[in-house]
Amino acid sequence: MHQPTHVQKIVFERRNALQIQDMSTGTSTPFEAQELVDYFTVPFPQKPEDWPEGTEWVPEKYTAEEHMIRYGALVFADRRTLNLVHRLAKGHGFGSESGFSCNPRRQMDFLSRMRNSVLFPVLTEVLDRSYWLPTAFAPTSLDGWMETFGMANAPLETALTNLLERANSGVACHDDLYLKSIEDALRNEMSIFVTASRPSTRSDHALFQRIERFVSHAEFMECFDPKLLDFHAITGMTSALSEYQQIGKTVEGLISSPFMSKVGKKVIITDGNAFYRSEVSDLRFVDHQLVATFLVRGARRASTLKDLLDSAPERLWVFEEPFSLPSGEPGTRWATEPDPTEK
Structure with a gap:
């Protein structure tokens, strides 16, 4: 990298x-x-x-x-x-x-x-x-x-x-x-x-x-380095998804802590070899364990993610997509010089 x-x-x-x-x-x-x-x-x-x-x-x-x-x-x-x-x-x-x-x-x-x-x-x-x-x-x-x-x-x-x-x-x-x-x-x-x-x-x-x-x-x-997925789980950059199951167009399972993402956050699900886009749709505690639910985003990714789930790896890994800000001209009104002609 x-x-x-x-x-x-x-x-x-x-x-x-x-x-x-x-x-x-x-x-x-x-x-x-x-x-x-x-x-x-x-x-x-x-x-x-x-x-x-x-x-x-x-x-x-x-x-x-x-x-x-x-x-x-x-x-x-x-x-x-x-x-x-x-x-x-x-x-x-x-x-x-x-x-x-x-x-x-x-x-x-x-x-x-x-x-x-x-x-x-x-x-x-x-x-x-x-x-x-x-x-x-x-x-x-x-x-x-x-x-x-x-x-x-x-x-x-x-x-x-x-x-x-x-x-x-x-x-x-x-x-x-x-x-x-x-x-x-x-x-x-x-x-x-x-x-x-x-x-x-x-x-x-x-x-x-x-x-x-x-x-x-x-x-x-x-987070794309498969040998560092466990290592990054210490800080929460990645989290392990275990005992998961597919429910319709969602994937639900136990997520390791610390888990930094909130509902609505875009994430990547991987087995260490293939990477698929998803989104956090629900977070809840069941018997003092954090359960996370993820949506599958996009038809192309949906089919390949199903193939990944069908192969039933012991556990999956989840990490957030990169933070992004609106593109365009840098600066906002409060950060620019005032226009002397503006009233």
Whole structure:
């Protein structure tokens, strides 16, 4: 989940100096402040001066996909490296290139706190989401990961490349619900990235909404890992459905606690392999046990969910669909500058 597949450069620390490794050439050079401008500058839509009068001008949006094609993900070797770049960003100003906007300090303020970042992932954290590290090593330590995978004596650049390959290995989930959530998370992160470059009350309001959506999508995607369904049940991100039965177009059974969803919430039901949309229709206690009832949503999903129930797995798992806010222009009337002509 959120693995950096489109990587062009890796930032790492060597003898208290930041270095950047170019993945296409394998060469390493000092990481300078100008790199922040290169990676944190985004096109700022402006109407050209020579645009014909009377002709509608629609600015082209800068998408996450375009950014990944142009720059690729900028991977930080560990959290310490990210913090050093964050410190460097605080001492750097705006980009001066015409038609572009850049505020590295403000953008890093938000991006450095995003644990599941797609555009700026932290290598040790991606590895920690993919592997169980021996207890003798700290998952935040790059040296610990290198030693675990037998790279303790390898050149640092070689080890980083190999660790990145490890982070990208594994079985990919191709379920359409998961793939759509990836697209939404990437789009939200790009919106955060762009909006953070322009400080204002309106952009702060938009940032709050988009971060909420990003976090929701990131947690949603973590629930698709079948080996972590039990693990996430501890916090209530997932809940186990047992002793279930199909009653008409509903599924009813005992649901484990904590169960965070309320009646009317959209959820996913899974056996760890296939995923089906549903909705919480009823919650009640029977003999001090919480009983949940779920509706089947959509004809296509209805037939496949019936197949899942007919196979009678020992238990099913339930987790919420990602939180979503109305799309459209960011900000509301209370978060925008007042119109002086408005009475």
